Amino acid sequence: MYSCKQASELTSKAQDQPLSLREKISLRTHLMLCTMCRRYAKQIAFISRATQRLSEHDKNIRLPEESRERIENKIKQSCNKKESN
Numbered sequence: 001m002y003s004c005k006q007a008s009e010l011t012s013k014a015q016d017q018p019l020s021l022r023e024k025i026s027l028r029t030h031l032m033l034c035t036m037c038r039r040y041a042k043q044i045a046f047i048s049r050a051t052q053r054l055s056e057h058d059k060n061i062r063l064p065e066e067s068r069e070r071i072e073n074k075i076k077q078s079c080n081k082k083e084s085n
Helices: 004-016 021-033 035-057 065-084
Strands: none
Touching (some): 004 021
C-alpha cells in the first residue's frame, strides 16, 4: 500500500494524466483507509474544477507581472537549492 506522500503525489498526477491500473487500484485502496488523503483528493478535485470553470468564464485573466516574477524567482531558488544538495 502507498504511503500518504505517495498517495498525494498520485492524486495530483491524476489531475494531469491517466494513472496506470496498478496506480488506480493502490490509490483507491489507500483513499478507502485514509481520511486525510481522501480529504486532500476532494480538495484537489475542487480546486481543479474551480480553476477550469474560471478559465472558461474569463479567458483574459492574467497574473500581474510582479507576481509572475516573484513566483519564477522562488522556483529558480528552489531548483538551485536542490541542485546544490
